Each structure stands twice: as C-alpha cells, then as structure tokens.
Amino acid sequence: MNCHSLRLRLVAGGVIAILIALAVAGGALVVVFERHISRTLARDLDVHLKQLLAGIDVDPQGKLVLTQTPVDPRFADPLSGLYWQVGDDRGQVLRSRSLWDSAMTLPADRLGPGETHQHEASGPGGQRVLVAERAVTLSADGKPVIVRLAVAEDLARVSAATLAFAKDLATALVLLGCVLAAATWIQIGVGLRPLAGLRRGVGDVRAGRIRHLPSSVPPEVLPLVEEVNALIDAQESEIERSRGRAADLAHGLKTPLAALAADASRLRERGERAIAQDIEAVGEAMGRHVDRELARARVRGRARGSAPASxxxxxxxxxxxxxxxxxxxxxxxxxxxxxxxxxxxxxxxxxxxxxxxxxxxxxxxxxxxxxxxxxxxxxxxxxxxxxxxxxxxxxxxxxxxxxxxxxxxxxxxxxxxxxxxxxxxxxxxxxxxxxxxxxxxxxxxxxxxxxxxxxxxxxxxxxxxxxxxxx
Incomplete structure (x- = not known):
C-alpha cells in the first residue's frame, strides 16, 4: 500500500487512537482495581480491629489481658502477613503470634476517642503493611489507661492481585484492540467506497460510456462530483471550439490549395513542367496535411459521449x-x-x-x-x-x-x-x-x-x- 494512501493514513490514525484509548483505559482500570482491593482490605482490617477491641481488658493488677482473639487463623501463623498489636501508655505490649519476636513501628499520631486511622507502615521482615489503629480508654484501679490497638496486613496481597488483574486485562485489551482494528478497517472501507465508485465513474467517462459522473453520491463527495462534471463540460466546450477552429482552418486552406493546383496546371500548359510538378507536389503534401487535420478534428471526442457506432x-x-x-x-x-x-x-x-x-x-x-x-x-x-x-x-x-x-x-x-x-x-x-x-x-x-x-x-x-x- 502506498505511503500516501488515504486508506493507510486513516487506518494508521485509527490504530494509534485505539492504542492510546486502550492504554489509558487499561491504566485507569488497574488503578481503580487497586483502589477497590485497598478499600476491601481496609474494611477487613476494620472488622479485625473491632474483634480485637471486643476482647481487650485490664485485670485488677493493671495488666492488659485479651479475653478473646480475632478468629482469623493467620494471626497464629508466624509471618503470615496478618498481624495485631495492643499497647498502653505504660509500655505494656501484646501482639499476635504471627509477629513472632518483632513488633510493628507505629507513627506517633494522636488518636481521638472513637477514631480509626489507617496508614502504611513497616512490618516484620521489611514488609510494607497497611495498618488500622484505634485508641480506647480503660480503667485500672480507678485510673484511666489509654490502650492503642492496631491491626495490619501485608500489602503484597494487593500488589499480587493487581498484577494478576493487569495480566488478565492486558489479554482482554489485546483481543479488544484486534476487534476494534478490524472494525476500523471495515468502517474505513465502507466510508471510502464512494471514492471507489467515483474512480469507476471517471473511468466510464474517459471510456465514453457516460458523459458525466452520477450525482447520487454522499453529500461529502457531491461537491467534488459537481466540480469534476463542471470541468468535463468546460473541457468539452474547449475541445469543441478547438475542433471548430481546426476545421475552419483546414477548410480555409482548401480554396488556396485549389487555386495553387490550378496555377500548376496553367504552368504545365505553358511548358513549365518542372515548376508545375514541384508546385503540385507541395500542394499535394499540404492537402494531405489538411485532410489529416480534418480527420483529427472530426474524430476527436467522438469516441466519448456519443452513441455506440457499428x-x-x-x-x-x-x-x-x-x-x-x-x-x-x-x-x-x-x-x-x-x-x-x-x-x-x-x-x-x-x-x-x-x-x-x-x-x-x-x-x-x-x-x-x-x-x-x-x-x-x-x-x-x-x-x-x-x-x-x-x-x-x-x-x-x-x-x-x-x-x-x-x-x-x-x-x-x-x-x-x-x-x-x-x-x-x-x-x-x-x-x-x-x-x-x-x-x-x-x-x-x-x-x-x-x-x-x-x-x-x-x-x-x-x-x-x-x-x-x-x-
């Protein structure tokens, strides 16, 4: 296909637009999916945090005790990716078995009564975890004790789910892109079909099967058809004028040539045979040229736009x-x-x-x-x-x-x-x-x-x- 082809340009433009649209849509869908997973994870952490809050208490000696632990078995599996930690303002710390011998480093932010904060922090083994924490006030021997509860989950789960979604989405987008490219090719072919008809019409005009291009074309092509038909009319008028001028010129030369032939005859009668023969040869050659121009003027344009002859x-x-x-x-x-x-x-x-x-x-x-x-x-x-x-x-x-x-x-x-x-x-x-x-x-x-x-x-x-x- 020629590099200047209109079809190639439209197809290339359509494919580029499809690639850009799919890339933008794919990126946006991945971001939306990641946010959705993060919100789901945050809701799960909030559930675990409420379970932890329901089981925390302080015994008569002022020690933190946990009457019941969250039910998720991952809290008992070392380094499972799901952790909880409870600490008070006196330095006591309780933590899940999944933390093993490490502790989560929590930011030093102030938590208001009933507020739940969520943020990323560093977990065991350098993991990046999403932490949900909340502060409550308990009483020990009539003294208030501020307890800080935190539940965290490894963000690798979010990354793995996002990567898997991105792979599946890429496959789907590739298939969608192929379908859209094929649809673009078909659409461009249908859109350019009037131009193919116009090309055939021009061929019919040149071959003499029709005189003008048909006007039953889409409105976008109609101005071009009208201009081409006007050009054909102007060309035919100019050809007709040229034929008329050529015919007039040829006919105008007929009389002088006849006079020249008569002069040659008189010279021959006077005995000037050599001069008469030269004049007759020149006159004959000029007559042949005149005949040729008459023939060309007569047939020019006849093959196109005239009724079939036999x-x-x-x-x-x-x-x-x-x-x-x-x-x-x-x-x-x-x-x-x-x-x-x-x-x-x-x-x-x-x-x-x-x-x-x-x-x-x-x-x-x-x-x-x-x-x-x-x-x-x-x-x-x-x-x-x-x-x-x-x-x-x-x-x-x-x-x-x-x-x-x-x-x-x-x-x-x-x-x-x-x-x-x-x-x-x-x-x-x-x-x-x-x-x-x-x-x-x-x-x-x-x-x-x-x-x-x-x-x-x-x-x-x-x-x-x-x-x-x-x-």
Whole structure:
C-alpha cells in the first residue's frame, strides 16, 4: 500500500487512537482495581480491629489481658502477613503470634476517642503493611489507661492481585484492540467506497460510456462530483471550439490549395513542367496535411459521449475498391476483397472509411500489382496487405512507438498511415504493422488488449462470432 494512501493514513490514525484509548483505559482500570482491593482490605482490617477491641481488658493488677482473639487463623501463623498489636501508655505490649519476636513501628499520631486511622507502615521482615489503629480508654484501679490497638496486613496481597488483574486485562485489551482494528478497517472501507465508485465513474467517462459522473453520491463527495462534471463540460466546450477552429482552418486552406493546383496546371500548359510538378507536389503534401487535420478534428471526442457506432465492413470496402480502381495507382493493381459478410467494426462509417481509404490508397501506391483486404477470423481486426517493398522490421518497431508518427520518419509510409493512426487512437484501437505473406507491408487495425478482452466477454455473452460489438 502506498505511503500516501488515504486508506493507510486513516487506518494508521485509527490504530494509534485505539492504542492510546486502550492504554489509558487499561491504566485507569488497574488503578481503580487497586483502589477497590485497598478499600476491601481496609474494611477487613476494620472488622479485625473491632474483634480485637471486643476482647481487650485490664485485670485488677493493671495488666492488659485479651479475653478473646480475632478468629482469623493467620494471626497464629508466624509471618503470615496478618498481624495485631495492643499497647498502653505504660509500655505494656501484646501482639499476635504471627509477629513472632518483632513488633510493628507505629507513627506517633494522636488518636481521638472513637477514631480509626489507617496508614502504611513497616512490618516484620521489611514488609510494607497497611495498618488500622484505634485508641480506647480503660480503667485500672480507678485510673484511666489509654490502650492503642492496631491491626495490619501485608500489602503484597494487593500488589499480587493487581498484577494478576493487569495480566488478565492486558489479554482482554489485546483481543479488544484486534476487534476494534478490524472494525476500523471495515468502517474505513465502507466510508471510502464512494471514492471507489467515483474512480469507476471517471473511468466510464474517459471510456465514453457516460458523459458525466452520477450525482447520487454522499453529500461529502457531491461537491467534488459537481466540480469534476463542471470541468468535463468546460473541457468539452474547449475541445469543441478547438475542433471548430481546426476545421475552419483546414477548410480555409482548401480554396488556396485549389487555386495553387490550378496555377500548376496553367504552368504545365505553358511548358513549365518542372515548376508545375514541384508546385503540385507541395500542394499535394499540404492537402494531405489538411485532410489529416480534418480527420483529427472530426474524430476527436467522438469516441466519448456519443452513441455506440457499428459499421458493416463488406459494403464499405466494396465502395472504396470501386473508387480506388478509378485512380492511376488503383487501376494498375489487382484489389482483392476477401472480407467476410456480416462483419461489423465499432466505428462511425465516415471514420472507418477514412482509415480504410488511407490504408488501401497507401497499399495501392506501393504495391507491385496486388492488394488484399481481408478479416482475421481469430479476432476483431481488418488487414490490408500489398506485394510492394514494405518497411524494414526495425523501422516498424520504431514508427509504432507511443507518440511517433510514420509520416515524420519518411520512407514508404506517408501521411495516410498517420491519419489512420489518429482515427484509431480516438477509438482505443491501434495500427499493427508487419511483413505480409505477399512480400510487402501488412497493416492490421485491431483493438488494444484491454478492449479486446472486453469484446471477447461481450461476444461470449450475446454477440455472434461474425459481428464485433461496440466495446
């Protein structure tokens, strides 16, 4: 996928947003879970503290006694992580068996009557423990005794539970991220689908199947469609004006060329044959250029936006043969019409006549005595062959390169082939040159590979094998 792809940018942005959102959500959930565990732990400590408070007393000798201990068995297990400790203001200390031979260091804060303080402290073995403590006042021999009770639990339990939750949460978030990424890909594909339709519409406009892009698009794409349609209209108007100017120019040159030909005839009558021949050659070359521009002006834009055309080839070839046989070049060669009946080509009749006329005239001009016009049964094409000198194979590959024109290279092929190529280009067809079995040049008009594939599909679906439908 191209790095400038809009889809790639949207997918990358969506994935980054998903990763950030999941990271923030994961961190927040871990913090919330840790706080929830801490609050649960604090409530458990408060229960243990109340049990401890219910069993503390002072005997007649003033010693602290514990009539009942908290019921949790971890208090009797050394270094179990759950501890209690009781001390008074006279230095007496009672502690759970779980503390073994150590004592908890409690902060020197003042506890009000009935207040419970919670804080972190250092426990046995360097453990970090959460301590809940409370102070009560007891009486010994009529004297008040302040007793400080504390219950603590190792915070490693909270850390272990938080770590386990974070691992499970990470797995769930990874799966959620994959689902969201797939959903993002699908969403972007659905969102960009109108652009794919727009691309196909532009292809249809370029191929001539439609004149404008359809306006049944989402509102976000509609301004672009309207601008493209306006651009198409402006381009068509400019092309039409250019065609008109080219046609006017070509027609304007017809009269001077006719006058020049008349002047050449008068010079020939006066005996100035060399000058007359030069003038006629120049006039003929200029006339061929005019004919070429007229043909280009006529076919430019016709393949797009016009109704599909289909011209029977057999009658047209017969008409051109009848006309060409009355010319000096056509009269000296044998014109063989081998075109099968019922064959049609997707061209306007005038344009196809322009192509065939130039190809057949060029063949008659260079043939030694034979010109053959035939169709190729294996594909939609029309072939014109002669038995003349032909064109060198290396020259054929050069003259058919994109942008090249045969008339610009000189040689046996003149403007006739260039005019034929211009007309064929307007329809998406091409001119293929090779050596004929007759010994001369073989010129075949055939569709491009992409157009030929479309024609084959159309022919398989509904078109007889002897007819070529409009692509």
């Amino acid at each position: 011209t029977p080839v057999k009658p047209l070839v017969g008409s051109i043969v009848a006309t060409l046989s009355r010319t000096p070049d056509g009269g000296r060669v044998r014109l063989e019409d081998l075109v099968a009946d019922g064959v049609c080509l997707p061209f306007d009749r005038t344009d196809l006549a322009e192509v065939l006329g130039n190809l057949m005239e060029n063949a008659a001009r260079h043939a030694a005595g034979r010109v053959r016009i035939a169709t190729d049964g294996s594909r939609p094409s029309l072939v014109v062959e002669d038995d003349g000198p032909g064109i060198e194979p290396n020259q054929m590959s050069r003259v058919l390169e994109r942008g090249a024109r045969l008339d610009e290279r000189g040689g046996a092929a003149g403007l006739g082939l260039a005019i034929a190529q211009d007309v064929l280009d307007a329809y998406g067809w091409g001119l293929e040159l090779s050596t004929s079995e007759l010994g001369g040049l073989k010129a075949a008009i055939a569709p491009s590979p992409a157009l030929l594939e479309k024609l084959s599909v159309t022919a398989e679906n509904a078109v007889p094998s002897t007819t070529v439908a409009q692509a």
